[in-house]
Amino acid sequence: MRTGIATVSISGTLEEKIVAIAAAGFDGIEIFEQDFIADTRSPREVGRRIRDAGLELLLFQPFRDFEGLPGDLRRRAFDRAERKFDLMQELGTDLVLVCSSVHPEAQGGIDRSAEDFAELGVRAAKRGLRVGYEALAWGRHVNDHRDAWEIVRRADHPNVGLILDSFHTLARGTDPDTIRRIPGDRIFFVQLADAPRIEMDLLYWSRHFRAMPGEGDLDVQGFMRAVMATGYAGPISLEIFNDQFRGGKTKQLARDGHRSLVDLMDAVRRAEPGLTVDLPPMPAPTPPQDTAYVEFATRGAEAEALAATLSGLGFVQTGRHVGKDLTLWQQGGIRLVLNHERSGHAEAIFTTHGTSVCDLGLSVASAADTLDRARALGAEVFAQPRGPAEMEIPGIRGLGGSVLHFLDEGSGLDGVWAREFGAGSEPVPGVGLRRVDHIAQTMSYDEMLSWSLFYTSLFAMKKAPMVDVIDPDGLVRSQAVAAPGGEFRITLNGAETHRTLAGAFLAESFGAIVQHLAFATDDILATAEALAARGFEPLPVSANYYDDLAARFDLPQTEIARLRALNLFYDADGRGGEFLQLYSRPFAHGLFFEIVERRGGYDGYGAANAPVRIAAQKRLGRPKGMPST
Numbered sequence: 001m002r003t004g005i006a007t008v009s010i011s012g013t014l015e016e017k018i019v020a021i022a023a024a025g026f027d028g029i030e031i032f033e034q035d036f037i038a039d040t041r042s043p044r045e046v047g048r049r050i051r052d053a054g055l056e057l058l059l060f061q062p063f064r065d066f067e068g069l070p071g072d073l074r075r076r077a078f079d080r081a082e083r084k085f086d087l088m089q090e091l092g093t094d095l096v097l098v099c100s101s102v103h104p105e106a107q108g109g110i111d112r113s114a115e116d117f118a119e120l121g122v123r124a125a126k127r128g129l130r131v132g133y134e135a136l137a138w139g140r141h142v143n144d145h146r147d148a149w150e151i152v153r154r155a156d157h158p159n160v161g162l163i164l165d166s167f168h169t170l171a172r173g174t175d176p177d178t179i180r181r182i183p184g185d186r187i188f189f190v191q192l193a194d195a196p197r198i199e200m201d202l203l204y205w206s207r208h209f210r211a212m213p214g215e216g217d218l219d220v221q222g223f224m225r226a227v228m229a230t231g232y233a234g235p236i237s238l239e240i241f242n243d244q245f246r247g248g249k250t251k252q253l254a255r256d257g258h259r260s261l262v263d264l265m266d267a268v269r270r271a272e273p274g275l276t277v278d279l280p281p282m283p284a285p286t287p288p289q290d291t292a293y294v295e296f297a298t299r300g301a302e303a304e305a306l307a308a309t310l311s312g313l314g315f316v317q318t319g320r321h322v323g324k325d326l327t328l329w330q331q332g333g334i335r336l337v338l339n340h341e342r343s344g345h346a347e348a349i350f351t352t353h354g355t356s357v358c359d360l361g362l363s364v365a366s367a368a369d370t371l372d373r374a375r376a377l378g379a380e381v382f383a384q385p386r387g388p389a390e391m392e393i394p395g396i397r398g399l400g401g402s403v404l405h406f407l408d409e410g411s412g413l414d415g416v417w418a419r420e421f422g423a424g425s426e427p428v429p430g431v432g433l434r435r436v437d438h439i440a441q442t443m444s445y446d447e448m449l450s451w452s453l454f455y456t457s458l459f460a461m462k463k464a465p466m467v468d469v470i471d472p473d474g475l476v477r478s479q480a481v482a483a484p485g486g487e488f489r490i491t492l493n494g495a496e497t498h499r500t501l502a503g504a505f506l507a508e509s510f511g512a513i514v515q516h517l518a519f520a521t522d523d524i525l526a527t528a529e530a531l532a533a534r535g536f537e538p539l540p541v542s543a544n545y546y547d548d549l550a551a552r553f554d555l556p557q558t559e560i561a562r563l564r565a566l567n568l569f570y571d572a573d574g575r576g577g578e579f580l581q582l583y584s585r586p587f588a589h590g591l592f593f594e595i596v597e598r599r600g601g602y603d604g605y606g607a608a609n610a611p612v613r614i615a616a617q618k619r620l621g622r623p624k625g626m627p628s629t
């Protein structure tokens with residue numbers, strides 16, 4: 001499988017793009033005319049630079065407003081084409097993308113356009129060049145790949161072929177299976193882009209909101225299955241116009257792009273095993289089964305405060321590491337590790353962010369397979385020097401400096417607690433916290449797509465729709481990514497300004513990632529009462545919230561009074577599902593804990609309560625030890 005990416009898809013100068021695209025593992029590059037024009041190097045130098053970077057120059061684009069013009073305009077269009085052919089020869093690429101005309105004078109007519117392409121094919125062939133025709137979704141006369149194909153078919157020249165672009169086909173709602181009737185050798189090139197489903201003008205949607213395959217809502221997989229069914233064996237290339245990407249991190253975007261292509265093509269061959277996909281085998285995605293552990297980097301007074309908070313929440317220290325300065329805390333099926341080490345990853349995380357989550361352990365079906373899949377998707381393996389008594393637990397770097405480790409039963413990795421921490425198997429009932437319900441990660445809004453792609457490509461996890469959370473000082477976008485059945489859930493919160501609670505957390509922790517952990521209980525009323533008896537101070541909730549609750553839900557007054565007395569939040573999904581939440585006060589740079597009870601299959605996160613919760617957290621002000629600005 002030859003992969004490519006158009007230079008428009010990522011940020012930076014042409015040189016930065018070339019470096020990032022090569023480093024991410026792509027085979028080739030589509031050069032966008034504007035990127036070339038803005039560069040100071042000659043076409044020959046640019047072509048040589050691309051090849052020196054180990055990349056093939058797959059295509060030059062776009063050539064606009066060519067077909068169907070009358071008289072003098074037609075002659076001028078051919079002159080323009082000849083000039084671009086000169087440029088292509090200097091650059092060293094043989095394929096040009098001609099997109100369907102939006103010219104006001106373009107006449108339409110399948111045969112008329114086919115004649116133009118037949119003549120262009122003759123001219124291109126003289127120079128050993130090829131011409132590919134793409135239907136723009138907003139083309140004046142041609143806006144559907146079926147019409148573009150008919151023109152190519154009638155042009156009937158070996159140097160004229162079709163270019164397919166998933167956006168143009170899927171955005172118009174054209175059935176991608178119509179591609180299955182096109183001979184694969186007449187398709188010269190395939191461009192891929194996804195996009196979130198938003199009702200808007202096609203051109204605007206395409207130029208600003210495209211995303212990597214898997215980052216949006218379009219059926220890019222169905223499109224690609226149809227393409228592969230034709231026998232197409234050419235390059236598969238990303239063409240993503242996206243406002244965020246134009247200002248994003250060049251290298252990360254290129255890596256995301258490559259990851260999205262590998263994940264897509266792996267999914268294509270799994271969905272339709274009869275198709276030939278030239279991609280090395282890799283283990284199938286599986287869902288994480290549970291959170292095996294959450295590890296905090298902490299030390300000194302902050303470590304004492306964290307330990308006190310955990311004790312207050314009913315956790316018990318059940319072990320101490322044989323060789324390192326780590327303690328294990330347990331309750332129900334939850335394991336928390338406090339890492340006080342003065343070297344290595346935890347040290348680096350503590351120094352940068354203060355007390356924060358430095359490592360997540362996930363229980364998976366096979367740790368080795370998960371690692372192999374992560375590697376195939378371009379993840380960096382994480383390893384630190386191990387002491388003699390320590391087991392080798394497969395780990396990778398996530399995004400933004402985070403680390404993930406994989407534990408399984410099959411290879412005995414779940415024995416690490418007894419072996420390295422001397423932990424026994426006596427249950428710790430505590431206040432009834434049973435497992436981690438979800439892990440809430442905070443990032444800048446620009447990075448959300450990278451994170452959701454990270455989880456959905458590595459694991460069998462699905463995205464829930466994006467939710468807007470109103471903070472008194474701005475908007476935070478929230479998106480859950482969950483394993484089927486909800487055994488493992490992550491919520492991604494994208495902050496756009498430092499004034500929101502999420503944004504302030506990012507600023508004050510210098511980009512720490514996990515902002516809160518939610519623990520599940522089967523009886524939140526009993527848990528809340530047990531916590532109160534231990535002196536736990538919950539986040540106080542406004543009285544107005546409970547008055548509104550009485551208006552919104554058909555709950556008995558006695559129940560509302562209990563919720564109010566315990567500072568519990570309530571939500572219901574209208575299908576018999578209910579959700580109750582209790583929050584801790586924030587500590588250390590704004591970290592906090594949440595306790596939840598899900599009833600009757602409730603699958604959300606209490607989004608309606610978030611603005612009230614955030615306002616309450618902001619009213620409390622900053623936790624001790626935080627700057628007051």
Ligand SMILES: O=C(O)c1ccc(O)c(O)c1
Nearest residue numbers: 062097099134165206207
């Ligand atoms: O938005 C455009 O004009 C444009 C240009 C070239 C393409 O390949 C495309 O898909 C869109």
Ligand SMILES: [Mg+2]
Nearest residue numbers: 134165191239
């Ligand atoms: Mg295109």
